[in-house]
Amino acid sequence: xxxxxxxxxxxxxxxxxxxxxxxxxxxxxxxxxxxxxxxxxxxxxxxxxxxxxxxxxxxxxxxxxxxxxxxxxxxxxxxxxxxxxxxxxxxxxxxxxxxxxxxxxxxxxxxxxxxxxxxxxxxxxxxxxxxxxxxxxxxxxxxxxxxxxxxxxxxxxxxxxxxxxxxxxxxxxxxxxxxx
Numbered sequence: 001x002x003x004x005x006x007x008x009x010x011x012x013x014x015x016x017x018x019x020x021x022x023x024x025x026x027x028x029x030x031x032x033x034x035x036x037x038x039x040x041x042x043x044x045x046x047x048x049x050x051x052x053x054x055x056x057x058x059x060x061x062x063x064x065x066x067x068x069x070x071x072x073x074x075x076x077x078x079x080x081x082x083x084x085x086x087x088x089x090x091x092x093x094x095x096x097x098x099x100x101x102x103x104x105x106x107x108x109x110x111x112x113x114x115x116x117x118x119x120x121x122x123x124x125x126x127x128x129x130x131x132x133x134x135x136x137x138x139x140x141x142x143x144x145x146x147x148x149x150x151x152x153x154x155x156x157x158x159x160x161x162x163x164x165x166x167x168x169x170x171x172x173x174x175x176x177x178x179x180x
Contacts, residue, residue, distance in 0.1 A: 003174060004032065006041040006106065007094045013045045013063035015128030016104060016169050023126040025145075027154060028113055028161035035108050035165055042174040043104035044097040049081075050088040057081035059101050062091045074103050080176070105174045110166040116145065117159045126166070 006024070008016065015021035026032045035041075046062035056075045064072045078084075080100045119127075124137035132140040142156045154160055
């Protein structure tokens with residue numbers, strides 16, 4: 001079992017939290033192509049350290065900013081929050097989220113290498129995509145992919161090889177999940 005970080009945008013974090021996102025695709029050249037069933041991924045998302053107290057650190061998550069305080073802010077024991085510094089009100093980009101601040105863990109259940117355009121309607125829906133023009137989830141996924149991949153060889157029309165990861169999500173830090 002290997003632990004790896006994975007970056008998600010705010011909208012995709014909201015889809016994870018809603019239970020609608022159970023798959024992700026990344027280029028086959030990504031380090032995630034080495035994933036195997038049973039591997040764990042800790043989600044990195046935009047965040048801010050709101051406060052540091054004697055016993056806890058409060059972390060706010062940008063994807064949940066419009067939710068209730070209990071959805072937006074997590075309290076983390078001070079001894080886990082190594083190197084925490086207040087950054088609020090400015091959010092830090094997901095690439096800088098430390099492992100201790102992650103609130104979501106993904107357990108990889110299936111790994112497939114495939115060409116991008118072979119995505120099925122069901123798989124596009126499992127990516128957390130909404131149907132476009134009451135016609136197609138895959139069309140919505142193609143639009144999302146093109147918004148994220150503009151380099152020649154990586155675009156939808158280039159049909160690159162991707163790794164498709166199916167996972168189950170646990171709403172807990174990777175190091176402090178229940179039953180551990």
